[in-house]
Amino acid sequence: MSAPEVQDYVGFDTITQQMERKFLKRGFNLNVILVGESGMGKSTLVNSIFSTHLVDSQGRRTAQEVIRKTTEISPVTQTLEENGVRVRLTIIDTPGFGDQCNNEGCWVPVIKYIKDQHAAYLARELKPFRDRIINDTRVHACLYFLNPGSRGLRPLDVEVLKRLTEVTNVIPVIAKSDSMTTDERTLFKRRVKEEMAFHRISVYPYACDDDVDEDRALNASIRDLIPFAVVGSEETIDVDGTVVRGRRHGWGVINIFDEAHCDFVHLRNFMLRTHLSDLIEVTAQRHYEQFRTSQLRQIKELRDQQSAAAAAGAVPPGAVVAQQQPPSAPLPHQPMAQA
Ligand SMILES: Nc1nc2c(ncn2[C@@H]2O[C@H](COP(=O)(O)OP(=O)(O)O)[C@@H](O)[C@H]2O)c(=O)[nH]1
Numbered sequence: 001m002s003a004p005e006v007q008d009y010v011g012f013d014t015i016t017q018q019m020e021r022k023f024l025k026r027g028f029n030l031n032v033i034l035v036g037e038s039g040m041g042k043s044t045l046v047n048s049i050f051s052t053h054l055v056d057s058q059g060r061r062t063a064q065e066v067i068r069k070t071t072e073i074s075p076v077t078q079t080l081e082e083n084g085v086r087v088r089l090t091i092i093d094t095p096g097f098g099d100q101c102n103n104e105g106c107w108v109p110v111i112k113y114i115k116d117q118h119a120a121y122l123a124r125e126l127k128p129f130r131d132r133i134i135n136d137t138r139v140h141a142c143l144y145f146l147n148p149g150s151r152g153l154r155p156l157d158v159e160v161l162k163r164l165t166e167v168t169n170v171i172p173v174i175a176k177s178d179s180m181t182t183d184e185r186t187l188f189k190r191r192v193k194e195e196m197a198f199h200r201i202s203v204y205p206y207a208c209d210d211d212v213d214e215d216r217a218l219n220a221s222i223r224d225l226i227p228f229a230v231v232g233s234e235e236t237i238d239v240d241g242t243v244v245r246g247r248r249h250g251w252g253v254i255n256i257f258d259e260a261h262c263d264f265v266h267l268r269n270f271m272l273r274t275h276l277s278d279l280i281e282v283t284a285q286r287h288y289e290q291f292r293t294s295q296l297r298q299i300k301e302l303r304d305q306q307s308a309a310a311a312a313g314a315v316p317p318g319a320v321v322a323q324q325q326p327p328s329a330p331l332p333h334q335p336m337a338q339a
């Protein structure tokens with residue numbers, strides 16, 4: 001009797017295709033928060049980055065704006081599509097940030113919003129019967145707009161950036177950089193880098209995540225560009241028969257896609273082409289993980305205190321019953337009601 005034919009090829013190398021198919025079917029969420037004074041070109045920049053890929057609920061491409069005037073922290077979700085890949089993009093605008101005479105505490109609602117999303121995710125994760133897929137509203141990136149009129153980081157920027165970098169991936173940009181000369185831009189970038197180093201503000205991408213030489217080289221070139229000097233425009237202009245997206249000045253046209261004019265293309269490639277999945281991954285592994293650990297530790301400490309008090313007979317029996325509940329309800333950071 002002959003031996004059965006041995007099939008050497010098993011086929012587990014198709015795992016990448018299997019994962020890709022699953023990933024494409026599910027799609028994914030990208031949540032970006034905009035922080036900066038009003039009039040800094042936040043909405044214009046976001047529309048410049050994303051608008052050409054917007055599709056409406058029927059799957060049609062639309063040229064509609066992502067977002068316009070804002071009076072409160074307002075997330076707006078749109079669907080983007082490219083070659084069959086769908087991204088649910090949520091832009092969270094923060095209105096008039098730092099516009100007041102007294103800006104003390106103006107960052108509080110922004111930080112609260114970001115932590116609320118972490119808390120909501122944790123609460124859903126800790127439910128006894130978890131949803132198979134948790135809708136991810138965690139903020140993956142914060143575009144922080146620096147005023148081109150300032151000579152570097154203002155005290156308010158330092159305060160806000162210190163707090164923001166603790167909870168999310170911050171990408172600083174110099175707003176309306178067409179208002180600066182190239183020398184001013186270079187000087188501004190250098191100052192901002194020095195000040196961030198001095199105040200120990202670490203923005204995305206983080207040096208500790210440079211796993212392989214390839215990442216190291218790419219991330220070094222990105223760190224060199226940071227803060228990205230951007231120019232936004234929603235207008236297309238005809239320049240000698242070529243249509244460009246840009247801004248017309250008396251002396252000529254700024255083409256926002258021209259690397260010699262600004263860093264717009266670098267920022268867009270960085271966010272969407274090279275670091276999109278890393279932004280999402282780092283959010284889960286670094287920022288959310290830190291939040292989760294601190295929340296669960298606080299819950300444990302609270303329970304230990306209650307147990308100690310109960311053992312000493314200082315807590316009435318009702319309180320001991322509360323302590324036996326699952327940890328989903330008593331999160332120390334309570335999220336706002338979710339839509
Ligand atoms: N010079 C210049 N003006 C810009 C730029 N981006 C936007 N603007 C203009 O600045 C004004 C405010 O822009 P907007 O995007 O609404 O600012 P937001 O309040 O930060 O969202 C508009 O008139 C824009 O046309 C830019 O990069 N350079």
Ligand SMILES: [Mg+2]
Nearest residue numbers: 042043068069
């Ligand atoms: Mg706006």
